Amino acid sequence: MVLKHPLIGLTDEEMSSMLLEMGLRGIDELFKDIPQRLFTRGELKYSKPLTESEVKQVIKKITSKNVAMGEVKLFIGGGVWPHFVPSIVKEILRRSELLTSYTPYQPEASQGILQALFEYQSLMAELLDIEVVNASMYDWATALGESFRMAKRVTRRNRILYPHYISYERLEVAKTYSEPSSIILQEYSQDKVDGSVDLEDLKSKMNRDVAAVYIEYPSYLGFIPINIREAGEIAHDYGSLFIIGVDPSMLGIFEPPGRLGADIVVGEGQPLGIPMSFGGPLLGIMGCRMDTQLIHQLPGRLIGLTETMRGERAYTMILQAREQHIKREKATSNICTNQALCAVAVAVYLSLLGKNGIIELGKQILSRTRYLISRLSRIDNLQAPLFKAVHFKEFTYRVRGKKAERILAELYKKKILAGINIGRFYSDLPEAILTCVTEIHSKNDLDLYAESLREVAEE
Amino acid sequence: MSYRQARWIEPTIFELSRPGAIGIDFPEIDEVLQRELKEALDEIPEGLKRRELFLPELSELEVVRHFTRLSQMNFSVSTGMYPLGSCTMKYNPVMNEELAYDEKILNVHPLQPLETIQGCLEIMWRLEQILKEITGMSRFSLQPAAGAHGEFLGCLIIRAYHRDRGLHNKNIMIIPDSAHGTNPASATMAGYQVKVVKSDKDGCVDINELEEIVDEKVAGIMLTNPNTLGVFEKNIDKIVEIIHGVDGLLYYDGANLNALLGKVRPGDMGFDIVHLNLHKTFSTPHGGGGPGSGPVGVVDKLVDYLPSPLVNYDESKGVFYLDYERPKAVGKIKMFYGNFSVLVKAYAYLLRMGGEGLKKVAEASVLASNYLLYKVKKLKGVTLPYAPESPRKHEFVVSLSKLYRETGVTAKDVAKRLLDYGFHAPTIYFPLIVEEAFMVEPTESESKRELDNFYNVLSRIIEEAYSDPEKVKSAPHNTAVGRINEVKASHPKTMTPSWRVYIKRGNKP
Numbered sequence: 002m003v004l005k006h007p008l009i010g011l012t013d014e015e016m017s018s019m020l021l022e023m024g025l026r027g028i029d030e031l032f033k034d035i036p037q038r039l040f041t042r043g044e045l046k047y048s049k050p051l052t053e054s055e056v057k058q059v060i061k062k063i064t065s066k067n068v069a070m071g072e073v074k075l076f077i078g079g080g081v082w083p084h085f086v087p088s089i090v091k092e093i094l095r096r097s098e099l100l101t102s103y104t105p106y107q108p109e110a111s112q113g114i115l116q117a118l119f120e121y122q123s124l125m126a127e128l129l130d131i132e133v134v135n136a137s138m139y140d141w142a143t144a145l146g147e148s149f150r151m152a153k154r155v156t157r158r159n160r161i162l163y164p165h166y167i168s169y170e171r172l173e174v175a176k177t178y179s180e181p182s183s184i185i186l187q188e189y190s191q192d193k194v195d196g197s198v199d200l201e202d203l204k205s206k207m208n209r210d211v212a213a214v215y216i217e218y219p220s221y222l223g224f225i226p227i228n229i230r231e232a233g234e235i236a237h238d239y240g241s242l243f244i245i246g247v248d249p250s251m252l253g254i255f256e257p258p259g260r261l262g263a264d265i266v267v268g269e270g271q272p273l274g275i276p277m278s279f280g281g282p283l284l285g286i287m288g289c290r291m292d293t294q295l296i297h298q299l300p301g302r303l304i305g306l307t308e309t310m311r312g313e314r315a316y317t318m319i320l321q322a323r324e325q326h327i328k329r330e331k332a333t334s335n336i337c338t339n340q341a342l343c344a345v346a347v348a349v350y351l352s353l354l355g356k357n358g359i360i361e362l363g364k365q366i367l368s369r370t371r372y373l374i375s376r377l378s379r380i381d382n383l384q385a386p387l388f389k390a391v392h393f394k395e396f397t398y399r400v401r402g403k404k405a406e407r408i409l410a411e412l413y414k415k416k417i418l419a420g421i422n423i424g425r426f427y428s429d430l431p432e433a434i435l436t437c438v439t440e441i442h443s444k445n446d447l448d449l450y451a452e453s454l455r456e457v458a459e460e
Numbered sequence: 461m462s463y464r465q466a467r468w469i470e471p472t473i474f475e476l477s478r479p480g481a482i483g484i485d486f487p488e489i490d491e492v493l494q495r496e497l498k499e500a501l502d503e504i505p506e507g508l509k510r511r512e513l514f515l516p517e518l519s520e521l522e523v524v525r526h527f528t529r530l531s532q533m534n535f536s537v538s539t540g541m542y543p544l545g546s547c548t549m550k551y552n553p554v555m556n557e558e559l560a561y562d563e564k565i566l567n568v569h570p571l572q573p574l575e576t577i578q579g580c581l582e583i584m585w586r587l588e589q590i591l592k593e594i595t596g597m598s599r600f601s602l603q604p605a606a607g608a609h610g611e612f613l614g615c616l617i618i619r620a621y622h623r624d625r626g627l628h629n630k631n632i633m634i635i636p637d638s639a640h641g642t643n644p645a646s647a648t649m650a651g652y653q654v655k656v657v658k659s660d661k662d663g664c665v666d667i668n669e670l671e672e673i674v675d676e677k678v679a680g681i682m683l684t685n686p687n688t689l690g691v692f693e694k695n696i697d698k699i700v701e702i703i704h705g706v707d708g709l710l711y712y713d714g715a716n717l718n719a720l721l722g723k724v725r726p727g728d729m730g731f732d733i734v735h736l737n738l739h740k741t742f743s744t745p746h747g748g749g750g751p752g753s754g755p756v757g758v759v760d761k762l763v764d765y766l767p768s769p770l771v772n773y774d775e776s777k778g779v780f781y782l783d784y785e786r787p788k789a790v791g792k793i794k795m796f797y798g799n800f801s802v803l804v805k806a807y808a809y810l811l812r813m814g815g816e817g818l819k820k821v822a823e824a825s826v827l828a829s830n831y832l833l834y835k836v837k838k839l840k841g842v843t844l845p846y847a848p849e850s851p852r853k854h855e856f857v858v859s860l861s862k863l864y865r866e867t868g869v870t871a872k873d874v875a876k877r878l879l880d881y882g883f884h885a886p887t888i889y890f891p892l893i894v895e896e897a898f899m900v901e902p903t904e905s906e907s908k909r910e911l912d913n914f915y916n917v918l919s920r921i922i923e924e925a926y927s928d929p930e931k932v933k934s935a936p937h938n939t940a941v942g943r944i945n946e947v948k949a950s951h952p953k954t955m956t957p958s959w960r961v962y963i964k965r966g967n968k969p
Binding site: 006008009010011012015016018019020022023028030031032033034035036039040041044045046047048049050051052053055056057059060061063064065066067068069070071073075077079080081083086087089091092093094095096097098099100101102103104105106107108109110111112113114116117118119120122123124126127128130132133134136137139140141142143150170171173174176177178180181182183225227229230252253254255256257260276277278279280281282283291293296302303304305306307308309310311313315317319320321322324325326327328329330331332334335336337338339340341342343345348349351352353354355356357358359360361362364365367368369370371372375391409410413418421440443444 | 465470472473474477481482483484486487489490492493494496497499500501503504505507508509510511512513514515516517518520523524526527528529530531532533534535536537538539542544547549551552553554555557558559560561562563564565566567568569570571572573575576577578579580582583586589590593594605606607608609611612616619640641642644645646647648649650651654691692694696697722723724725728729737739743745746747748749750751752754767790791792793794795796797798799800801802804807808810811812813814815816817818819820821823824826827828830831834850851853875876879884885887890903904905906907908910936939940941942943944945946948949950952954955956957958959960961962964
């Protein structure tokens, strides 16, 4: 007990006087019930205690080895997208009353986080046009996995159909979640020309054992499947649930999942006010229709608007009987800690945008996406986009006779991180590149992308 | 001993809407882009164009004010002592936030080329080395986003290991009756049947019952040590012997590791898999429910089953890289690599403490807990169930059932009354094996003065319970709102999970 450390509350003198008061000779008496042979000999060696300024130096020195957006132009999406985050979002998240609180188990003292989360649920419900959204899952992929398990519990059926051009990484996570529950995952085809759902193929795979049909909107490759509603109708014809996975930044412009027949909605909230941070934390969106059967099988925290015993408006966690701390092995999910503060970020962001802002955000992205597509489609040897469809935020292209890796490497030399080589994951899209355009890209950025790519393609 | 929380009558964001207001600006869409936009909009089939949208409209200031007011109605570690048992609500160093908000972290995409993400990978690699040293595990996956997420992964690893060895009949997971609710929920999610083992009179796993129920079908046991009563599982050697005796594996729920930092390692106790809660033990803030991080570490024989990618260091080239060439790995459980900015905060904390500091964390947290217990257990109406002579670790659980019998005041009432005095309540009604359970974890962050204040307030509340029980039963009085009608909140006819449901129920804004 020599060290004095700013992060430890007790002084050495206090520790001595407390031990004395308790009639103990030393701190070791409090550990005497642990078998002696288990004690580690010597201190942990990884570091001596560093001061605040030393820690900062060490970490800054390491992070300086990263190349961040700003030093280069970044056009990578595929699950995390570069978007503008207003200062206010960061400012509210750093309010330490929100930051350093736990799950609101004592609602009377935690109305702030509860109301903020209720507002997140409500704002997201408006955007998705569905009544119920939970207070968050870890990310889109885990929300998807949970939605498959939920569909099985609701329908007591076993098979789930997913689209051919699903995000490979989300599919992997969903498989990990589904497999222990003996869910059978099966792919259905999408049209090679416009990416729409191959309705004949889907129908041929439908039967009374299908728990759900899943679709992504926009697809992982940025195109909008035009017959999404018809796919939902087919699912419903067989009594199956329809699950839509969505990037909510499109919903100022495009019809919301709730209007397209979705029973369950999942998605990624990161585009709405959460920085990329090397892929985490993100925000898994998960919601469903206001249907007793669905809600009781929905995993995750739910915040409700209610009253105090005296009738004043107040907020609290609701339907906790679905959750692990009450139901244990019979719970809908094991999720406890989630991404609450990220949900608050999205609530702040959507409040700033409002109705007109979310429409404008959609227009900003839509116009820029189409502009870059138009520019690229004029380059010889280049095919863009690979699907004849409306694209939002992302699209695919290919340079004839050139390897995707080579293109990306050449563009990086010009300080452009131009996209993802997705040919590796879809055998029918060899050497295809997935690129991403958002409101942060100026027209000059897009011109620079097009010009640089032309140079590389025509080399 | 007085406290009053801010009490704004703050409408919902929807009620604050002023048509036409906006809190954000966008660059102008010039003529060329306008043309593209028009064509793109024309290309969208009519059926896929949004027709109706309702989001509230506010100015920037209105948004700032609204959420600032909400934050003022939220109890936090920054506001006061937060002795919520099993949650380790220690101080979250402010420095860490600044570090995680570095542009060199915020603005890095997970799919950038390797040479541009060396800093991120190095932090992950270095953090892993420290976690290995603290726990005695061989390797860690930093992918899980929370403790329960780590438990799910741990169970998947156990399953993969047994299947790989042809042991397909192992479908039972043993879990003590004192365990966190996430343990049985995670085991079930991973496909196991849960078998509960009772606690003995000392609050530890009942060894006789364990011996009876363990057979060839047992895949493993999930244990917290010290357990949720704050008691060290004294028979850990015997438990290891029994479980390993049937080729089972031992899973360590790291929620309570704070008590043992720098002193005892789960690996040396015989555990095969460990998850850590960086948002508890290593001080990353809990954010009102997340984001957290729950890295999972394993012994040598299980390393192959950790999900891909792992971060490796190529010494010859001097570069860090992501290793996906791991054929036995279980599937990914999350996008990308984990909650990276949380990892940065934990790494910063670990450097700040150093090995020596961590040991002192264990000592101070255990002393604070035993000191409070020493005083609290003498209070009228309070009893200490299980092994009264054995020291507790970082937390303790007393029962208020005597108080309830004598006054009608419950653990919940006492918890609510504590809020009136500016303390967060302890965890109550958990673990389930204690009636009127009251679970206190003061952490190493609090001073003796604050511990004494907590004791004095608790003592006063107990006096109130005997002299004026209504006052306690009607608490809280000084918080933003009074006691909530929990029944109405979850009743099917009145349950209101969103604003649109509120309006649909015929309420007027």
